[in-house]
Amino acid sequence: MVFSCIQMEKLQILITRSMRWGLALIIVGAGLRVEATVIYWPFPGLDLARQKSSSIQCVNNLKQISFGAQIWSDNNGYQFPQGFTDFTNELNSPAVLFCPADISRPAPTNWNNFDWGQIGYQWVPQADWYPAAVDCQCRIHNNDLFTDGYVRTAGGYRSGWPAIIAGPLEQEVTPGSDVQFGVRIAPGASLPVAYQWRRDQLYYVTNIVFQVDDADDPTIGHWVTNRVGKFTITNLNGATNSSYVIHGAQIADNDYYSVTVSNLMGMTASSEASLTVDPAVSSKATNEYWSAVNCINNLKQIVTLGRIWSADHKDLMPSSLSVMTNGYGLPMFGWPLALFCRSDKARTAPSDWTGLNFTNTSYEIFPGDIQDDTAVFCRCKVHGYYAQMNGAAILLPRFASVRRLANNRTELNLILLSTQTQVLEVSTNLVNWTTLTNYTATNGSFLFYETNSLPRRFYRVRVP
Ligand SMILES: [Zn+2]
Ligand SMILES: [Zn+2]
Structure with missing residues (x-):
């Protein structure tokens, strides 16, 4: 039988899936089978915020470069610099020539043995300062410095950069579960792309610094203790694919895991994803409290992504989940899991975005104004x-x-949740409360009207 490459790949996926299913069943005693449990904690909002902060640092570098070039020019007959080497004395630090997104080229702290082949920016010599034209570009971000000092941030990365668009997920699992960490990178990343999974051990560094409170008297101040988390990073042998599997995870596997992705343009690393192997995860997985905590996390990730999206869309908030795409036109949420609530028994997260109906996820967007906090x-x-x-x-x-209308009418606008019964109550003295109405198994915005001629009434809505 002849298979095309795609068919072979599908067949392989089918085999892998059935193997994984087989391994997901742990045999306990005679004939008793316990299903392995995995709880995922997606943090796509934090992942993207981290990437955005690196781009902001890159913009700051470009601004420092701009200042350095202008100061040099002012002192050299207003010539236009032909290269960075003209104005190195006008730069605060060699670090400003290194884009923070590329971890394969860490910023040096001094000019000794400086390697110009490693810098993250390209100088574009111009004949003069005017008219404004691009004079410096980041090799990784779509960030361009103009001769008038303006930095244009088109958002995202230069084509070919192996940007991480879905990082490894934090996971809590029962002992014996198969754990799979995965990473997705931008389409169009220059090939070949290399992956390296890493195990990251967390440790803390404590230092104590004296913070001066009075600029006129450096002896007046207070001591501050800083406890900073750091990682001891170990490359995992042979873990060089876009996914990393731990078969039958045990408590000894508890740690943080991350992956680096590199190609000829440089190297990037995912956020650290923690793995917690614990027998208690089986009861946590069916516990409504923890499902609610998981849901709140998803909501926070979605709104963080919404706010990042709005920064690239003239401060407009997205009007639906489906419009929330990144610079590659792909969903911003990393993996579909972030759009599915663990308490939603009617819907299950698919493993990828193909064919996903955004209106049939656990969350819905309400179009509105970002200014309306x-x-x-x-x-x-x-x-x-x-x-x-x-x-x-x-x-x-x-x-x-709460609005006072004509003819002694009061309009109460309530936002309710569906988890519990909620009671709307009223009082004239904040001591004695009377129930106005109950709301059960409903959620959303509700208006309640009442009419009375009392000088003052207090309202409260509560969960009994
Ligand atoms: Zn950059
Ligand atoms: Zn929920």
Whole structure:
């Protein structure tokens, strides 16, 4: 029989899947089978925020380069510098010539043995300062410095950069479970691409520094103790694919794991994903409290991504989950898991984005204004928990607004959750409360109207 390459690949996936299913069953005693349990904790918002902060540092480097070039020019008859070497004395530090996104080229702290072949920026000599033109570019980010000092950030990376668009997921598993960490990189990354999985052991460094409180008297101040987490990184032998599997994970495997991805343009690393192997995970997996915590995490990730998206879209918040794509036109959420609540029994996260219907996930977006801090941005269809425009996740019912209308009418605008019964109560003295109405198994925004001629009434909504 002749298989095409694609068919062979599919066949392999089928075999791998059935093997994984087989391994996911642990035989306990005679005939008793316990299914391995895995709880995922996706953090795509934090991952993307980390990448954005690296791009902001890159923009700062370009601004430092701009200042250095202009100062040199002012002192040299307003000539236009022909290269970085003209104005190295005007740069604060050699570190500004290194883009923080490329970990294969760490920034040096001094000019000794400086290797110009390693720098992250390209100088583009111009005839003059005007008209404004690009005079320096980052090799990795779409960040361009203009001769007038303006830095244009088109967002994202130069084509070919092996950007991580879905990093390894944090996982809690029962002993004996198969653990799989995966990474997805940008389409169009220059080939060949190399992967290296790493085990990262967390340790803490404590230092104590004296912080001066009074600029006029350096003896006045206070001591600050800093406890900084760092990792001892060990490359895992032979772990050089886009996924890394630990068969039958045991407590000794508890640690952080990450992956580096590199090609001829440089190297990037994923965030560290923790692995917790613990027998207690089996009860945690069926515990509604922990499913709710997981849901709140998803909401926070989605709103963080929404706010990052808005920064690239004239401060408009996204109007749906499907418009939330990255510079490659792919969903920003890393893996589909972040869009599925563990309490949502009607829906299961698929393993990839192919054919995913964004309106049939556990979360829904409410179009609105980013300036309206407390407006609902994203809500879980099961819990009714929601993330506000300002990024906060809300777990209790609350008033969105209270308005006094004509003819002694009062309008209460309530935001309710579906998890518990909620009671709307009223009082004239904050001591004695009377129930106005109950809300059960419903969520969303509700208006309640009442009419009375009392000078003052207090309202509260609570979970009994
Ligand atoms: Zn850069
Ligand atoms: Zn939920």
